[in-house]
Every structure is written in C-alpha cells, then in structure tokens.
Amino acid sequence: MGGNIRKFQFCGKDTLQLPAKREAFATLKEWLISIAEEVSLPEKTRKQLLIAADEIFTNIASYGFPSGNGTAGVAVEFDMQKRELVLTFSDAGVPYNPLEAPSPDTSVPLAERKTGGLGIFMVRRLMDSVEYRREDGRNVLVLKKRLD
Amino acid sequence: MNLSMKKNEDGTVLTVIVDGSIDTVTAPELENRLEGAYAGVKELILDFAGVDYVSSAGLRVIMGADQRMSGTGRLILKNVNEDVREVFEMTGFDELLNIE
Numbered sequence: 001m002g003g004n005i006r007k008f009q010f011c012g013k014d015t016l017q018l019p020a021k022r023e024a025f026a027t028l029k030e031w032l033i034s035i036a037e038e039v040s041l042p043e044k045t046r047k048q049l050l051i052a053a054d055e056i057f058t059n060i061a062s063y064g065f066p067s068g069n070g071t072a073g074v075a076v077e078f079d080m081q082k083r084e085l086v087l088t089f090s091d092a093g094v095p096y097n098p099l100e101a102p103s104p105d106t107s108v109p110l111a112e113r114k115t116g117g118l119g120i121f122m123v124r125r126l127m128d129s130v131e132y133r134r135e136d137g138r139n140v141l142v143l144k145k146r147l148d
Numbered sequence: 149m150n151l152s153m154k155k156n157e158d159g160t161v162l163t164v165i166v167d168g169s170i171d172t173v174t175a176p177e178l179e180n181r182l183e184g185a186y187a188g189v190k191e192l193i194l195d196f197a198g199v200d201y202v203s204s205a206g207l208r209v210i211m212g213a214d215q216r217m218s219g220t221g222r223l224i225l226k227n228v229n230e231d232v233r234e235v236f237e238m239t240g241f242d243e244l245l246n247i248e
Binding site for chain 2: 022023025026029043044047050051054055057058061104107118119121122125
C-alpha cells in the first residue's frame with residue numbers, strides 16, 4: 001500500500017532565487033540538471049528544458065532591470081500523476097510579455113535575419129504551453145512540458 | 149563548454165571542436181575564441197560531436213560565424229546530433245547552414 005511514494009526524492013516543488021545576471025544561468029542550469037536527474041527526465045526533455053530556461057532567464061537578465069540589480073525567482077514543479085513539469089519564472093522587473101514579441105522570419109537567409117524573438121520562438125516550440133501574467137508588480141511566466 | 153582549435157599547415161582550414169552546451173554563458177566565449185582565429189581562414193569547421201544543446205545565444209554566434217565566412221570562405225558544421233539538428237530545423241538554420 002502506497003509503496004511508491006518515496007520513489008523520487010524530488011516530487012513536489014522547489015524554488016531558487018538568482019541575481020538577474022546572465023552568468024547566473026550557470027547556477028540555474030546546475031540546479032535544473034540535478035532535478036532532471038532526480039525525476040529521471042528523458043535526455044531530450046532535459047535539453048529542451050535547459051534551452052527554454054536559458055531563453056527566459058537571458059531575457060530577464062538582459063532587459064528586466066535596466067537601472068541596476070534585480071533578482072529572478074524560478075520554481076520547478078513536477079506533477080507525477082499528470083507527468084507534467086511546470087517551470088515558473090517571476091521577476092519584479094520592467095513589465096514585459098515575451099509572448100507579444102514578433103516571431104522571426106525563419107525563411108530569410110541568416111545573413112539578412114534579425115535576431116530578435118528567436119529565443120521566445122524556440123521556447124514556444126519546445127514547451128507544451130507558455131503563459132504570461134503580470135501579478136502584484138511582477139512578471140510571471142509559466143512554462144509547461146508534458147513527459148512521454 | 150570546452151573548445152579545442154587546430155589549423156591546417158597553411159592556416160586556411162580551422163577546425164573547432166566544441167564540447168558541452170552553447171548557451172547564454174558559454175556562447176560569448178565561443179564568439180571570442182573564434183574572433184581571434186579568423187585571419188586567413190577560408191574554411192571554418194565546427195565539430196559538434198560533443199555538443200549537448202544550443203540555445204539562441206549559440207545560434208547567434210553560429211550566425212555571426214556564417215556571416216563572417218560568407219565573403220571569403222565557408223562555414224561547415226560536422227557531427228551535429230539529432231537534438232541540435234532539431235533546433236536548427238525549427239529555426240530554419242538547417243537550410244541555411246552547411247551541415248555535413
């Protein structure tokens with residue numbers, strides 16, 4: 001009865017606060033890799049998650065706090081029943097909904113291509129859903145990825 | 149990310165073996181290392197056998213290298229794994245780059 005409840009060490013929610021600096025992605029990456037190992041995330045999903053986290057965190061670090069230092073909160077939730085991973089980014093930076101960014105024209109030759117919007121375009125393709133809301137003066141971006 | 153670079157005898161072919169991920173932290177390092185090595189190079193080979201994943205920061209460096217080489221030579225990507233290839237495909241990079 002209930003013999004499987006201790007199957008994973010990580011089965012709930014974990015959070016991390018980081019300085020909103022690009023180099024802090026190294027810490028975020030390490031943290032996500034350790035969670036991926038604990039929940040036995042497939043290799044492909046692990047890579048997709050890291051790319052998505054890179055894009056969102058880089059956006060916050062690059063544009064969220066133009067006047068100085070800020071922090072970004074990241075929460076990971078793994079719903080074992082639904083086999084769904086939820087990654088939530090939260091920051092009190094400049095109000096910004098990345099989902100409103102125009103998609104890049106991927107048919108244009110590289111040499112003529114503008115680079116903006118490429119990151120969020122990839123996030124939308126790699127994740128199953130991406131939702132933005134502005135809540136209590138914070139940007140909240142929720143990424144969901146189903147396993148299997 | 150680890151990089152190893154080697155040039156052929158006359159310095160026209162530069163092979164860069166990339167190991168690890170090309171992400172927001174490591175992409176600038178790749179860009180800097182390439183920047184210092186372009187002189188006289190007609191063929192730039194990026195060997196991606198050891199590349200785990202590439203984010204858009206990495207794609208921008210590859211795009212920069214492609215632009216840099218397009219006038220005087222060419223950029224070739226070798227040993228691209230399936231997951232990285234998928235990223236190239238979703239962004240249209242696969243049709244624009246020389247991938248062997």
